[in-house]
Amino acid sequence: MIKVCIVGAGAIGGFIGARLAAAGVVQVSALARGNTLAALQRHGWRLQTATELVQLPARSSENAMDLGVQDLVVIAVKAPALTQAVRSIAALIGPDTWVMPAMNGVPWWFCQTQSGFPAGPLNSVDPGGQIAAAIPLAQVLGCVVHASTSMSEPGLVQHKMGKGLIVGEPCGGTSTRVQHVVDILAASGFEATASADIRLDIWYKLWGNMTMNPVSAITGATADRILADPLARNFCSAVMAEAQIVGALIGCAIDQNPEDRHTITAKLGAFKTSMLQDAQAGRPIELDALVGVVREIGQRLGVATPHIDTLYGLARLFGQVHGLYPDFSA
Secondary structure, eight states: OOEEEEEOOSHHHHHHHHHHHHHTSSEEEEEOOHHHHHHHHHHOEEEEOSSOEEEEOOEEESOHHHHOOOSEEEEOSOGGGHHHHHHTOGGGOOTTOEEEEOOSSOOTTTTTTSTTSOSSOOTTTSGGGHHHHHSOGGGBOEEEEEEEEEEEETTEEEEEEEEEEEEEOTTOSOOHHHHHHHHHHHHTTOEEEEESOHHHHHHHHHHHHHHHHHHHHHHOOOHHHHHHSHHHHHHHHHHHHHHHHHHHHTTOOOOSOHHHHHHHHHTTOSOOOHHHHHHHHTOOOOHIIIIIHHHHHHHHHTOOOHHHHHHHHHHHHHHHHTTSSOOTTO
16 A cells, blocks of 8 residues: 655644555555644644544654655644754655655745756755755656644644645656556545646745735735735735746746735735734744745846835734744844
8 A cells, every 4th residue: 555654744744644544545644743642642633623523543753764665755843943853853855756846835946947047056945955955856746735624633634625736746747656646646536636736836835825825924914905905915916027037937937916815815805915814823934935936036137126025024024023924143
């Protein structure tokens, strides 16, 4: 049976792990630590849906050597924790292991596949290229998650809406391994699709998240209130227009305008973004993966991004003041 390990059994990782375990089509385990590990060892996988509590035994450990080499490793940690997490997963990865980050924002490998992009790692999401050095690009699969989940307590995932998982090759095109993973996910109850251009799918999700997330964290407002304020909405549109220019230069051209995307977001109603949830819970915010990396790509391409710079500066300061983002000046 195919072996799948979830690295980071939080809201998204726990959601994926519980559904895989319930379907029984793969052998699933979790690399976790602290209260989450204790909850998994005591209660197993737990997923609360609108109609039932799904609960199954979970094989889990804080030591990757206990779990061994996997066929598929799903990385679902928060972006600020990724560099540290990668140091702990070497024993999970063999020469034929596929590694699929199911995370918010731009992944470390995003510009490795782009011809003509200035050489070197994206330091905002991969300082010094440590992640790229540990995980060969040939073993990476791209993934976009379209689901709203939260944790009511360690190990207990609340599923609110969405079951979408998009999987694709970092270099684009189709492959048998992508289809194989999609088939496993579909058999586990996900709305799984294969993408021929996963980079565009990642950038499109980012295009909306990079404004709603930090603006909500700074203000404490739900998405509907941000969009209802004309000044806040116009500022978000200006940020998105700059990101659209940057994206077009790296092969991720978006054929909508910001108002089109606002209309889609508005349909979700009064929801708390993941960054607002993190800020209110005192967890580190994923600012670099959502905003800092777009700013870095723009800088390396010589594109001015004054509105992105402003958003990044304000959100960074908010994070530093509240202990949610590193403050190297302190």
